[in-house]
Structure formats: C-alpha cells, structure tokens
Amino acid sequence: xxxxxxxxxxxxxxxxxxxxxxxxxxxxxxxxxxxxxxxxxxxxxxxxxxxxxxxxxxxxxxxxxxxxxxxxxxxxxxxxxxxxxxxxxxxxxxxxxxxxxxxxxxxxxxxxxxxxxxxxxxxxxxxxxxxxxxxxxxxxxxxxxxxxxx
Numbered sequence: 001x002x003x004x005x006x007x008x009x010x011x012x013x014x015x016x017x018x019x020x021x022x023x024x025x026x027x028x029x030x031x032x033x034x035x036x037x038x039x040x041x042x043x044x045x046x047x048x049x050x051x052x053x054x055x056x057x058x059x060x061x062x063x064x065x066x067x068x069x070x071x072x073x074x075x076x077x078x079x080x081x082x083x084x085x086x087x088x089x090x091x092x093x094x095x096x097x098x099x100x101x102x103x104x105x106x107x108x109x110x111x112x113x114x115x116x117x118x119x120x121x122x123x124x125x126x127x128x129x130x131x132x133x134x135x136x137x138x139x140x141x142x143x144x145x146x147x148x149x150x
Contacts (some may be wrong), residue, residue, distance in 0.1 A: 007021075
C-alpha cells in the first residue's frame, strides 16, 4: 500500500491534524513519513552594486516557524514509534506548489497528507491555491483535511 507518506506542516492547527493523520496512516501501513515545511521569506531590496546579498537572519520569523513545526513533527514521530524525517525547503521565490512538486518527486511519496486552506474571494484569486496546483500537476494521491472535520 503506502510506503512513503509526505505531510505538509506549517505550525497551524490544521497542519497538526494533518500530521496526526499521517502518523496514523504510517502506523497502519508501516510507512516512512517525511514532514515538509516550505519556508517563504519576504522579498527584500538588495543593493546589487555591493556584490553581496543579505542572507536570511537566524532569527527570521519564517525560519523560526519552520524549526518549531519540524521539531514538533520529530517529537511526534519519536513518541509514536513512526519512522520519520523532517525537511525545511526554502522557496527562493518559487511558488509553494512548485517546491512541493519537486519534493514529492525527490521523496518518491505514495501519498500526501495536508490541510486544505479554505481561502476564498480575492485572496484566493491572487494567491492561487497550493491544493489546486498539486491536484493538477501530480498523480500522487492527496489526503485533504478541512477545518471542522474529524
């Protein structure tokens, strides 16, 4: 059945539920789990005349959120006896969906567990939907969790 389960984490309550579902699935199927956090850094103006671009600061909020979410996943894997790994990926200006599609291929995931962000209106129009992009671009099954569902 499933040998490699990828779960997308971001520190939100929905992502915690997705992590729990991924752990349950992995325990039943004896699968390996990889928790992935895509780090998006705010765009910055850079003086290209100096020849150096400022690197991400260690106390960058996005990096801190990734560390917390991935530590939580690692702790959960250890507590449940699930074989798991964690991975933070910097998007470097790419869309989250593009980064995730590449990570899916690299991990050779059999299924992806994620929380479906329920954005609507103009925000969805301009931001796009990671879920929709993954549905269009991959044949890997998606297990989607929504708010308020058990």
